[in-house]
Amino acid sequence: MNFIFTPPNLYIFLLIPAAAAAMILRPRERIFSLRLLIYFFLFLIILSPRLELSKPNKKKPAVGIFIDGSLSMGISERTDNALRTARQLYSALKSEADLAFYKFSDRIEKIVYENLNGFAADGESTDLSKVIRDTRYHGKIIISDGRYNEGINPLNVNEINSVPIYVTGPGGGNRSVDLGIGDLKIPGFGFRGEKIDIDFKISAGGSPKENETMVYLKEKGKLIDSRRIEISGKKEIPVNLSFTPDKVGLKNYNLEVKALAEEINEANNIRNFQVNINRKKIRILYVAGRPSWEYSLLRRLLKSDWQIDLVSFLILRNPANRTIVPENELSLIHFPAREMFTKKIDDFDLLIYENFSYKRFFPQAYLSHIKKFVNEGGAFLMMGGKESFAGGNYSGTPLEDILPVDIAESSGWKTETFRAKVKKDSRHPVLDIAGDPEISEALWRDMPPLTGYDENLKAKDGATVLLEGPGGGRLFLHYQNPGVGAAQP
Amino acid sequence: MTAVFAGSPLQADDFSAGNSGEKFIYAQLKFKGSWDPYPEAHKLISYYFTKTTSMEMPSERKILTLSDKELFYFPFLVFTGRGGYPEFTEDQIRNLRRYLRGGGIILLDTSGDDEFGKSAERTFRRAFPEKEFKKIPQYHAVFRSFYLVDYVSGRTLNRPYLTGLEIESKIAVIRTDNDIIGIWPQDKTGNPTYAYIPGKPGQQKEGIKLTLNIMIYSLSGTYKSDDVHQPFIKEKLRR
Numbered sequence: 001m002n003f004i005f006t007p008p009n010l011y012i013f014l015l016i017p018a019a020a021a022a023m024i025l026r027p028r029e030r031i032f033s034l035r036l037l038i039y040f041f042l043f044l045i046i047l048s049p050r051l052e053l054s055k056p057n058k059k060k061p062a063v064g065i066f067i068d069g070s071l072s073m074g075i076s077e078r079t080d081n082a083l084r085t086a087r088q089l090y091s092a093l094k095s096e097a098d099l100a101f102y103k104f105s106d107r108i109e110k111i112v113y114e115n116l117n118g119f120a121a122d123g124e125s126t127d128l129s130k131v132i133r134d135t136r137y138h139g140k141i142i143i144s145d146g147r148y149n150e151g152i153n154p155l156n157v158n159e160i161n162s163v164p165i166y167v168t169g170p171g172g173g174n175r176s177v178d179l180g181i182g183d184l185k186i187p188g189f190g191f192r193g194e195k196i197d198i199d200f201k202i203s204a205g206g207s208p209k210e211n212e213t214m215v216y217l218k219e220k221g222k223l224i225d226s227r228r229i230e231i232s233g234k235k236e237i238p239v240n241l242s243f244t245p246d247k248v249g250l251k252n253y254n255l256e257v258k259a260l261a262e263e264i265n266e267a268n269n270i271r272n273f274q275v276n277i278n279r280k281k282i283r284i285l286y287v288a289g290r291p292s293w294e295y296s297l298l299r300r301l302l303k304s305d306w307q308i309d310l311v312s313f314l315i316l317r318n319p320a321n322r323t324i325v326p327e328n329e330l331s332l333i334h335f336p337a338r339e340m341f342t343k344k345i346d347d348f349d350l351l352i353y354e355n356f357s358y359k360r361f362f363p364q365a366y367l368s369h370i371k372k373f374v375n376e377g378g379a380f381l382m383m384g385g386k387e388s389f390a391g392g393n394y395s396g397t398p399l400e401d402i403l404p405v406d407i408a409e410s411s412g413w414k415t416e417t418f419r420a421k422v423k424k425d426s427r428h429p430v431l432d433i434a435g436d437p438e439i440s441e442a443l444w445r446d447m448p449p450l451t452g453y454d455e456n457l458k459a460k461d462g463a464t465v466l467l468e469g470p471g472g473g474r475l476f477l478h479y480q481n482p483g484v485g486a487a488q489p
Numbered sequence: 490m491t492a493v494f495a496g497s498p499l500q501a502d503d504f505s506a507g508n509s510g511e512k513f514i515y516a517q518l519k520f521k522g523s524w525d526p527y528p529e530a531h532k533l534i535s536y537y538f539t540k541t542t543s544m545e546m547p548s549e550r551k552i553l554t555l556s557d558k559e560l561f562y563f564p565f566l567v568f569t570g571r572g573g574y575p576e577f578t579e580d581q582i583r584n585l586r587r588y589l590r591g592g593g594i595i596l597l598d599t600s601g602d603d604e605f606g607k608s609a610e611r612t613f614r615r616a617f618p619e620k621e622f623k624k625i626p627q628y629h630a631v632f633r634s635f636y637l638v639d640y641v642s643g644r645t646l647n648r649p650y651l652t653g654l655e656i657e658s659k660i661a662v663i664r665t666d667n668d669i670i671g672i673w674p675q676d677k678t679g680n681p682t683y684a685y686i687p688g689k690p691g692q693q694k695e696g697i698k699l700t701l702n703i704m705i706y707s708l709s710g711t712y713k714s715d716d717v718h719q720p721f722i723k724e725k726l727r728r
Contacts, residue, residue, distance in 0.1 A: 290543040291513070291708035293564050297592055299710055300659065314712055315543050316635055316705065322540045325694065331633040331713055333721045 061138035062098045065089055066131045067111075068144035068170070069103040071267050072178065072205075073121035075145075078170040082143045083116050085168060089141060097139075104131050106150055125182070125268070127151035132160055139164040149182025149203060149268060177206035179213065179231070179257050180268035191280040193347075195244045200271070202229060202237045202257055214258040217241045219251060229257075245277040247346070283348045285340060286312040289356035289387045298354075311348075313340070318360070337362040345373050355385025357392035364397055371398040386413065389454055404463030412456030417449045420467040428466050513544045513704065516551040516563035518595075522574025522608075526600065530673040531567075538701060542635065544708070555581035560588055565707045569598040569670055573608045577615075586616045589654075589661040594707040600668035601647035613654060613662060622652040622664055630714045631663065633722055634706040635698075642695035643667025645686045659710065663703055672696035 067086055073079050086101065090113055093099055101111050105123020108130055129151035131142060140163060148154060183201040190196040198217060211232040217225040225241040245251065257269045284302060288295040291314060302310045313335055317323075323330065341362060345351070351370060358367065374380050382388055382403060390411040394400055400407050422431055422444050434440040444467070459465050515531040518524065535546035553560050555577055560566075566588075577585070589595070599606035610622075625631060631651070632638040641649055645668050653660035672693055674682035685692050713722070 291705060293592075293708065296564075296708050296710055299712065300592075303711070304658065311717065312712065312715065313717075314709055316709070317541070318543050321542060324537070324541060325636060325698065328725050329637050329698070331635060331637050331718070331722055331725070333718055 060096065060098045062100065062136070063093060064100050064102060064134065064137040064140045066102045066104050066108070066140060066142045066144075067119065068105070068126060068142075069119065069121050070105040070123040070126040070147070071121060071265060072126065072145055072147045072180070073170060075176050075178070075264055078145055079119065079121045082170040083119055085143050085170070086113075086116060100137070102131075104128075108134065125150040128154035129157045132157040132165070135159050135162045137163060139166070141165075142167045143170060145170055147178070147180065147203060147205060149180045150184075152183075176264045177208045177260055177262045178265050178268070179204055179208075179260060179263060180265075181255055181257055181271045184255070184271055184273065186273050186275060189276040189278055190245060192245055192248050192277055194280065195242050196275060198241045198243075198253075198255070200239055200255065202231070202239055204231045204235055204237065208232075208260050209262065210260050213260060215239055215241065216256045216258070217243060217253060218256070219243075219253050224253075245275075248277050248279050250274055250276050279349060281307055281309040282350065283309045284311070284350045284352065285345075285348045286310060286352040286354070287340075287356050288312070288314045288354040289385065289392075290315055292355065292385075294383065295354060315356070335361055337366065341366040341369050345369055345378075346376075348373075348378065350379040350381065352381045352383065353388065353392075354383040355387045355392075357387040359393050367394075367398040371402050374402045384454065386411075389457060391454075404460050406458045406460055408456035410456070412454050413452060414455050415452045416470060417451050418453075418470050419445065419447060419449050420469055421445070423465050423468050426464075426466045428464070431466055513538065513546045513565070513708065514551050514563055515546060516553055516566050518566050518568045519552050519554050520570070520574050520577070522605075523571040524569070524574075526569060526571050527670050527674050530670045533673045533675060534700060537697065538704060541701065542705065555584045555588075560584060561591065561593070564593045565704065566593060566595045567598070567670065568595050568609070569600065570605045570609075571600070571602050573604040577612055582612070582615050585612070589616070589656045592657075593661065594659075595662045596669075596703050597662055597664040598643075598668065598670050599664065599666045600643075600671060601645055601666045606666065609664075617654065617656065620654055620656070622654055622662075625651040625653045625660060625663070629660070630709075630711040631660065631702055631706040632699075633713045633718075634702045634709055636702055637722070637725060638699050638702055639691070639695055641665065641667060642672075642689075642692050642699055643669040644671035644681075644683055644696065646689065646692070660706075663706075665699075667696075669696055669700055673700070 065086055067082050073082060090099060099113070101113050101116070102108050103111050103119065103123075104127070106125045106127050107123075111119070126144070126148045127150040128142070128144065128146075128148040131140070132154045134140070142165065144167065146167075146169065154160070180203045181200055182203055183199075185199040187196060202215070208231060212228055212230045215227045215229055216223060224243040227239060227241060229237055229239060231237060241255075252272065252274055254270060254272045259266045259269050263269075286295075286299065286302070295312075295314060299310070299312060302308050315335065316332055317330075337358075351373065358364070370380060380399075380402060382394075382399075385391070388394075389405070389407050390409060391413070394403075395407040395409045422441050427437075431444070432440050434443055450469070453469050515535060517531070531550040532548050535548045535550075538544065538546040551559075551563055553563060553566065597609055599609060613620075613622075627650075641651055643665060647668075648666040652664045654662035654664075656662075671683050672681065672685070676682050681693065712718075
């Protein structure tokens, strides 16, 4: 408690009795006394003295004692020594400070002093920076072997100087050989086809006899990158590994430092992590059996979208066509069917066949790859024409298995001018060309007429018909999801 | 997911109904003036086109005016002539503008005729006052859409390059001043009806190649500029 005399408190305190005393004097002495009083009053105003009375604060400082509970403390007698230190600190400080005990590893948890006997060093990693950031106390004592392998360098934490920190080691045991992975920097996501860098540090404790070791990066046990690391004379070795994912999805990876022969703790040699691989662009493979206005306009539309990566092959000449010039004056290339439909098909998200008959270019067996591609999540669009469906000999092939139509053995092509109609109560994003169902339906009604269809095509059970043709029974735009369920109500 | 689009605008065999169907139709623009210097050229063009490419071109052509509603069913149009011609009406200019903006492509062959060339320039200036014809570079897809074209040929060699009007990010009007249609007419013995000037070796062959290239370009766009083709094209050009 502080009680402070300050002007005008002091002045009033002095002035009133002084003025009262002066009044009882004789006039001549009174004037002199009052003059003296005024001079004294001015003196006080100029110097403004203060009188401070205070009582001492009896509250104890709060001190946090943080004991390292990571796996490395389980080596030798480190934990026993640490707990012995903690008990000694308790005995020495309990009367002077409010003590709180914590176990820390990758997280901090409060523990009760009386339960110290049950302390187990089982934390997966050591994050000293978390402890440094905790500023609830007037001081902190950290008992640790100092082998941090998560979070930033504790010396670089902003709060390093906010409260006094005392660090003591657990002592005991010899300097054991131990390699560990720490400071792992991984992106939360990546893009298919683009390189992803993994940066981390290998900490090397003790004095290993071996000069080097290997680091491996694996996905589901499959090695995707590795590096030989020199460890001789080094305490911390920065490492960079990288890989280029070829599939989208949430992927699991693991890093492993090959354990040394004399290493006493291999648990920190392995780190697992996940990266979400996204597609940066939608990759489309568009194969057209001949040039057409559909190809021309659809290609232009797809090429104009920066989110689409289009690879297209257009059959400009058939084997039966003549050539009037030497081969080297033709700009035509060999259609790489084998490469596209066996090796590279998984690079794509959507495969389009327009008026394309496979028979002239590759064996039916390649169609199984397309079926597998669709069953594993790929999309396939077959656009009508003389050489699609039955005309393209797709009846009874693996493609018919994934298409939403039954393909007759022969084409039932009919030339008839008509306008396709949206099937009643159909709802699908493909039909929503205007952002409003009624406007979209009106636009579909006003589309240019079509001039033919295959009347032998029938929708399969489970397929959804979106547009209809003449008589309501002709199928024009329909889809199914082969991998989701064979039959849908 | 799999989807089918089982109807097709591609299957009309009767193009006179106003639809080009699966065949590539040689459509030619008729106007008030001398619009048809080579009335039979399209027959040989269609023969070569059908024999050498995977497309069919009927031997009959479609004659259209800028007032015809059917105009929009024929995305490729040949515009050639001799001498000047009366201005098109506003409605016709409006149709021309819609045609080109909607994806149509015009082969403008002035044959080096100044009067016709100036009239044509006026027409396109009215339709697109903000645009002008620019030289088409030698690496453009039109020079490699089917054949590798050595030089811009025709019955004459008035100008060694093509010029084009770019609309909606594509060359929608391809202009040649070399009378490219003029190389096609032949007499009964198979010889060119009209003399080639100057008669350079390979002049006819290069003219044939360029004609077919322009037609294939109208259907395939910049297909031959795709990365997958470049190593092969570069190798052939190197040879």
